[in-house]
Amino acid sequence: MFSDKANHIFQEVIEKYHEINTVGQEFHNPYDEKDQLIEHLLYRKCWIDTVQWHYEDIIRDPKIDPVAALKLKRQIDASNQDRTDMVEYIDSYFLEKYKDVEPKANATINSESPAWAIDRLSILALKIYHMNEEANRVDAGQEHMIKCQAKLDVLLEQRVDLSTAINQLLEDIANGEKYMKVYKQMKMYNDDELNPVLRGAKK
Template identity: 80%
Template sequence: MNFTSKANSIFQEVIDTYHIVNTVDQPFTNKYDEKDQLIEHLLYRKSWIDTVQWHYEDIIRDPQIDPVAALTLKRKIDASNQDRTDMVEYIDSYFLKKYADVSPKDSAKLNSESPAWAIDRLSILALKIYHMNEEVERKDASEAHRAACQTKLDVLLEQRVDLSTAIDDLLRDIESGDKYMKVYKQMKMYNDDELNPVLRGQK
């Protein structure tokens, strides 16, 4: 099984599991052991963060939402974004370690994004596909709406094939030395007490 087949399967598993209870407040349990199944563990956690945040973003767009509740939810979204970025770095660290002994060829090139950031897009794409398919199957929607959503779903499915192929190609190129990884750690300024002038002014 290639990498993205495994990843897409885990993403679907997470999304299906989330929607059994279908609430952002449900407890999280990772079914994969961190010691024995590290990459599966990371992918499962990453997808869960993305799935919960998808629903946070739905809730906060409610025009009738209480302003105090909206502020609380905004803080949760901020924290979720940080968790999402952290998970991307953990996944890239996994690949850096996995390919640490590979010597890049003299002709090796740097990819425009790291493997984990491409995997991040694949995780979000799984959510788009799931929810677009829900619209296609909505019994209370018009036929025109369902048809329009089917057209969009077809594009999303094609996009997943293309992105999956590109990720698998990238990993093979890194493994063979035709490309090399270079990871830049996050340098977010707005969460830093010293770099955000608003936070710095409150110290």
């Protein structure tokens, strides 16, 4: 099933990142873009999410230098744009894959596209990884570990449910029960023509 593949790749990414565990480390995608396109896209997507997860940790340091914080905020903005772009690339993959499927007369549209559901699955993999760390922290108290284990149990259940829902959505699209309709995000704050502050800075 598709979600099994995605979850496996997400775990692969997160474990690979934590071998060095620095946001500035070199990125290498082991999946060939030509021959393993969806694997390539999933790996890249989760890597972006993993780096951004750690950006968000760093910027919350109450002692962070303001200049460094501003630089990091710019990196987070760029990462958010990369994340959105990757979601749209993944949806483009599914649009191409199912382009010849004729939706049934009573076919319905889903509330979100496959790739945005996959985006949530990637973030969920990160939550599970880090909550598992907290549930097994040897320097934490027993109460902390028990609370984190309870949260981890919920996250694991959530992954099963979300994985099942994604698989069902893709099956429904393949069978013509649902159809895809993708809207570009049209983010405005990074566009120097749509953001009035950036537009003014050009004058």
